Amino acid sequence: MADTVKYVLEESKIPKAWYNIVADLPTPPPPVLHPGTLQPIGPGDLAPLFPMALIMQEVSAERYIDIPEPVRDVYRQWRPSPLYRARRLEKALDTPARIYYKYEGVSPAGSHKPNTAVAQAFYNKQEGVKRLSTETGAGQWGSALAFAGALFGLEVKVYMVKVSYQQKPYRKALMEAWGAQCVASPSTETNAGRQILKEHPNSTGSLGIAISEAVEVAATHDDTKYALGSVLNHVLMHQTVIGQEAIEQFDMADDYPDIIVGCTGGGSNFAGATFPFIGAQLRGGKKVRVIACEPSACPSLTRGKYAYDFGDTGHLTPLVKMHTLGSTFVPPGFHAGGLRYHGMAPLVSLVQEQGLIESRAYTQTKCFEAGVQFARAEGILPAPEANHAVRGAIDEALRCKREGKKQTILFNLCGHGHFDMQAYIDYFAGKLEDSAYDEKELKAAMADLPKVAAE
Amino acid sequence: MADTVKYVLEESKIPKAWYNIVADLPTPPPPVLHPGTLQPIGPGDLAPLFPMALIMQEVSAERYIDIPEPVRDVYRQWRPSPLYRARRLEKALDTPARIYYKYEGVSPAGSHKPNTAVAQAFYNKQEGVKRLSTETGAGQWGSALAFAGALFGLEVKVYMVKVSYQQKPYRKALMEAWGAQCVASPSTETNAGRQILKEHPNSTGSLGIAISEAVEVAATHDDTKYALGSVLNHVLMHQTVIGQEAIEQFDMADDYPDIIVGCTGGGSNFAGATFPFIGAQLRGGKKVRVIACEPSACPSLTRGKYAYDFGDTGHLTPLVKMHTLGSTFVPPGFHAGGLRYHGMAPLVSLVQEQGLIESRAYTQTKCFEAGVQFARAEGILPAPEANHAVRGAIDEALRCKREGKKQTILFNLCGHGHFDMQAYIDYFAGKLEDSAYDEKELKAAMADLPKVAAE
Numbered sequence: 001m002a003d004t005v006k007y008v009l010e011e012s013k014i015p016k017a018w019y020n021i022v023a024d025l026p027t028p029p030p031p032v033l034h035p036g037t038l039q040p041i042g043p044g045d046l047a048p049l050f051p052m053a054l055i056m057q058e059v060s061a062e063r064y065i066d067i068p069e070p071v072r073d074v075y076r077q078w079r080p081s082p083l084y085r086a087r088r089l090e091k092a093l094d095t096p097a098r099i100y101y102k103y104e105g106v107s108p109a110g111s112h113k114p115n116t117a118v119a120q121a122f123y124n125k126q127e128g129v130k131r132l133s134t135e136t137g138a139g140q141w142g143s144a145l146a147f148a149g150a151l152f153g154l155e156v157k158v159y160m161v162k163v164s165y166q167q168k169p170y171r172k173a174l175m176e177a178w179g180a181q182c183v184a185s186p187s188t189e190t191n192a193g194r195q196i197l198k199e200h201p202n203s204t205g206s207l208g209i210a211i212s213e214a215v216e217v218a219a220t221h222d223d224t225k226y227a228l229g230s231v232l233n234h235v236l237m238h239q240t241v242i243g244q245e246a247i248e249q250f251d252m253a254d255d256y257p258d259i260i261v262g263c264t265g266g267g268s269n270f271a272g273a274t275f276p277f278i279g280a281q282l283r284g285g286k287k288v289r290v291i292a293c294e295p296s297a298c299p300s301l302t303r304g305k306y307a308y309d310f311g312d313t314g315h316l317t318p319l320v321k322m323h324t325l326g327s328t329f330v331p332p333g334f335h336a337g338g339l340r341y342h343g344m345a346p347l348v349s350l351v352q353e354q355g356l357i358e359s360r361a362y363t364q365t366k367c368f369e370a371g372v373q374f375a376r377a378e379g380i381l382p383a384p385e386a387n388h389a390v391r392g393a394i395d396e397a398l399r400c401k402r403e404g405k406k407q408t409i410l411f412n413l414c415g416h417g418h419f420d421m422q423a424y425i426d427y428f429a430g431k432l433e434d435s436a437y438d439e440k441e442l443k444a445a446m447a448d449l450p451k452v453a454a455e
Numbered sequence: 456m457a458d459t460v461k462y463v464l465e466e467s468k469i470p471k472a473w474y475n476i477v478a479d480l481p482t483p484p485p486p487v488l489h490p491g492t493l494q495p496i497g498p499g500d501l502a503p504l505f506p507m508a509l510i511m512q513e514v515s516a517e518r519y520i521d522i523p524e525p526v527r528d529v530y531r532q533w534r535p536s537p538l539y540r541a542r543r544l545e546k547a548l549d550t551p552a553r554i555y556y557k558y559e560g561v562s563p564a565g566s567h568k569p570n571t572a573v574a575q576a577f578y579n580k581q582e583g584v585k586r587l588s589t590e591t592g593a594g595q596w597g598s599a600l601a602f603a604g605a606l607f608g609l610e611v612k613v614y615m616v617k618v619s620y621q622q623k624p625y626r627k628a629l630m631e632a633w634g635a636q637c638v639a640s641p642s643t644e645t646n647a648g649r650q651i652l653k654e655h656p657n658s659t660g661s662l663g664i665a666i667s668e669a670v671e672v673a674a675t676h677d678d679t680k681y682a683l684g685s686v687l688n689h690v691l692m693h694q695t696v697i698g699q700e701a702i703e704q705f706d707m708a709d710d711y712p713d714i715i716v717g718c719t720g721g722g723s724n725f726a727g728a729t730f731p732f733i734g735a736q737l738r739g740g741k742k743v744r745v746i747a748c749e750p751s752a753c754p755s756l757t758r759g760k761y762a763y764d765f766g767d768t769g770h771l772t773p774l775v776k777m778h779t780l781g782s783t784f785v786p787p788g789f790h791a792g793g794l795r796y797h798g799m800a801p802l803v804s805l806v807q808e809q810g811l812i813e814s815r816a817y818t819q820t821k822c823f824e825a826g827v828q829f830a831r832a833e834g835i836l837p838a839p840e841a842n843h844a845v846r847g848a849i850d851e852a853l854r855c856k857r858e859g860k861k862q863t864i865l866f867n868l869c870g871h872g873h874f875d876m877q878a879y880i881d882y883f884a885g886k887l888e889d890s891a892y893d894e895k896e897l898k899a900a901m902a903d904l905p906k907v908a909a910e
Binding site for chain 2: 006110151428
């Protein structure tokens, strides 16, 4: 057998609908609560932030939602994305396991994020919105929305977590190349930003703070809506093109995963790759072991409480029930900036509560070690976020070796590391630190969760 | 018609042979001369530098040379590369022209360079070589060889032009991620490097100097061969997978280019995209206008002399007949580092002498302007080198608009700009300078060409 095994689908096999796991779950998701009244909200309450089409997707219980043709048209630029069998990695590990990876780094922005950015830009454009505001951590999401905005003729304003803004000038330049505006958060442009700067003049920002800023801008400007790159139901749903394609590609390979591994920050790439498989299982299909890999420095799934919490630090967003470390928790600096979020997507949290997935936490040096091993075998340099999935997949392959099991492992390689080279430089120089969070701060943040009668 | 039009070939359509334009040229290429005797050399003279399989390709007059199956196997990771119709760019330009681009940025190293790097690594491995030495300017070639070396288990040593080494730490990190060693050239590791540093302690290097270093290492170590990323016949030939695929893809599109545009530094991506079309024309097929776009700061095709010259500054390499600015010419610093070479591939020079191609020179700011326009329309951010081809294609499309002509334009988008973001930052900040070369220095370098009896 040749070393390079790539499963390529025809363009016509780009999914025609997004998959909504809510339709197949044994219990429905808990309601979203208003930040002021703490009572369940209706679609109208979200109208200042999102176009109605996305709000209806957010609350939908339909199993499939049609993908508009103009969105599929843009998807065609890089979709269907390839599924690879990692034969050279299997050889390097000397494992009896079969390792496959779905590669989302083929998009122009270099990650899975355009799958939802394009959809969100389309619906906003359709409803007459002129401008989108958003936040970004590592920059993957901000880049993706800048790309989508350029294609649909929307202005894009990105609040980038200050520490990333300073460390990653090239991400900002990429957004600007696509015509977006990018500012460091906390900024002096919003009340939320000014408030933080007053209390913490040297704040290096957090996703929670940047979300507050972007939400405030949308809520206070009629021509502007807010776009979120993960966490929400509709965002996760847009990512299900990944898993749906993978199912078709496993048909081609005449194989099926025993284990699926993904990395989790907000949860969208993980959900996109795994929900179609979990849904098939819930409808009577083959059982799959699904493993979420998160950074040990921001361990929402493995250490967080399943409770109602705000999505942002400024408490402007509605409350959702999720695994959370507390909305005031600021994780230590580490290089997978896309995974530095205090909460987890409500639907990912729910499937963990329902025993459909398991989770584990990894330190960053172990993840970079796996990423470099992968790059030397397979030729693709993963993003630091994706290295968590690589680590998880390699660990499972090594377990298969110890146990002499010929299992099939799929992981989602959600993006390349071209804009994260400083992290690799630090890794090679032995300068990467596996800094833990402050246990006291975490406890304080988790003790400070909002009291919600519904619980 | 949808905006995204992508022509995807099946894997089985990856070419089974490389195309050698020598078989179709009206006159054979002038012989290569020994640097000491200035007499034509035989294959044996090149044996210290290259494996015999590549030497035989270098001097071959066969039209097709089979691609070994292990090389095609690696190609499968990203080939066939997509051909896109740039519909959104056409709309932005409001041109009646049809614009297509072949995208080589899909390779793991992000450019066309792996097409030859993989082949060279394969043949060297097959002949028992342990280590490859090479030079790199912007880093595209060094990265590609590092990638290929990792796959075939070869050590790779890269001499990187010092100014690029200092400006582009991320390129070095990418090479190291694949396990290669990268040092700044001129270095103290070689006689050639030490000699330069003695005369010019602050030398920021040049491709010519880096080639001298890499050649010296290969010539003085039995287990080490030299690998070149452009210029030579066999390198250009390996790139013809690009044009051969494009011909098949134009069949799918039921179209054929009137005009093909490529950027030229050493000439390999240009030759790879255009030679299969020029060959078809020479064998009685449709006439195509072929345009080479080069930087006005290093204008070998538009200003150079067609004459015998050394490939390197240290005069260690054989002499080839080519368009040259003189081997001692050091172009001013500009951001398309891959185009900063004093000479041009002998075969590209020859087809220009035979009237089969035309050439033009562009300043870098005009090229970045085109690159940003392309990115905002098509979503892909080109490498600074590729921006020269984008500029040429846009100019032709605008000419079609003025003249009301529905011509078909193809250009080769040879790589993405993910490792060139500082150049875009400088461009947006208005800091890019269109520095010209020193006219006196150019004249001096061209007056200093070796005297060869054969001319």
